[in-house]
Amino acid sequence: MESVIVAIDGPSGTGKSSTSKAVAAKLGLSYLDTGAQYRAITWWMISNGVDVTDAEAVANAASKPVIVSGTDPARPTITVDGADASGPIRTEEVTSKVSAVSAVPEVRSLITELQRSIARGAETGIVVEGRDIGTTVLPDADLKIFLTASPEARAARRSGELKGVDVHATKEALIKRDAADSSRKTSPLAKAGDAVEVDTTELTLDQVIECVVTLVEEKRAAVK
Numbered sequence: 001m002e003s004v005i006v007a008i009d010g011p012s013g014t015g016k017s018s019t020s021k022a023v024a025a026k027l028g029l030s031y032l033d034t035g036a037q038y039r040a041i042t043w044w045m046i047s048n049g050v051d052v053t054d055a056e057a058v059a060n061a062a063s064k065p066v067i068v069s070g071t072d073p074a075r076p077t078i079t080v081d082g083a084d085a086s087g088p089i090r091t092e093e094v095t096s097k098v099s100a101v102s103a104v105p106e107v108r109s110l111i112t113e114l115q116r117s118i119a120r121g122a123e124t125g126i127v128v129e130g131r132d133i134g135t136t137v138l139p140d141a142d143l144k145i146f147l148t149a150s151p152e153a154r155a156a157r158r159s160g161e162l163k164g165v166d167v168h169a170t171k172e173a174l175i176k177r178d179a180a181d182s183s184r185k186t187s188p189l190a191k192a193g194d195a196v197e198v199d200t201t202e203l204t205l206d207q208v209i210e211c212v213v214t215l216v217e218e219k220r221a222a223v224k
């Protein structure tokens, strides 16, 4: 296999970003964080005074921001209209509003096209992580992984990152976002029929990385 495309989906805090970056780095592949792109467009909407609860206003503005993702797993970058957005897209305000913006069909079709063109341009292959990569963005991916973990484990991991934030509040916010992402009409968070499900609750990050690397290597060996 000359180039390999790996889709990694799952809810928040299951380990998608950490696993995808490490797998891409180990195998010499590019890396794309699609959640960062939805966060970036959300940040632009907030900064430009667009009411994110007004789906029509969001749809009308969706094509305005220019979002550029750098795909080096050692140094992922994201810019909006040329400005570094990596810090501002991680604020609590963006996190609480991103599901409303990402549910708008016009936003999804624009971002999906952007993701497909980035994947096409990755010479050695790419690991793309998100919610709908295996089902919608790259349905022909060579390998699809769906990561899961208990809400308790996911909340503990997330609140470990955000110092001083209450685990209970983190868990509630996380469950609310998963419910919104799973119930939207256009390409909801879902496991593709042909995805391999990996429950990471009792696994260390290294074990998850090893598991995915082995699955990619098995795929590559099978088509040689």
Ligand SMILES: Nc1ncnc2c1ncn2[C@@H]1O[C@H](COP(=O)(O)OP(=O)(O)O)[C@@H](O)[C@H]1O
Residues within 6 Å of the ligand: 010, 011, 012, 013, 014, 015, 016, 017, 018, 019, 157, 158, 161, 200, 203, 204, 205, 206, 208
């Ligand atoms: N298997 C694991 N065990 C313990 N901590 C983990 C595991 N996988 C990821 N983490 C940690 O949990 C946090 C969230 O992981 P991340 O990769 O950002 O998840 P996602 O992209 O699915 O939201 C990070 O701090 C990461 O280091």
Ligand SMILES: Nc1ccn([C@@H]2O[C@H](COP(=O)(O)OP(=O)(O)O)[C@@H](O)[C@H]2O)c(=O)n1
Residues within 6 Å of the ligand: 011, 012, 013, 017, 034, 035, 036, 038, 039, 098, 099, 100, 102, 103, 129, 130, 131, 132, 133, 177, 181
């Ligand atoms: N492929 C994707 C990726 C993210 N998203 C949206 O973007 C949000 C942020 O994704 P993320 O991956 O940065 O979220 P975390 O799990 O890292 O907190 C999700 O809650 C979804 O609303 C999406 O709709 N489709």
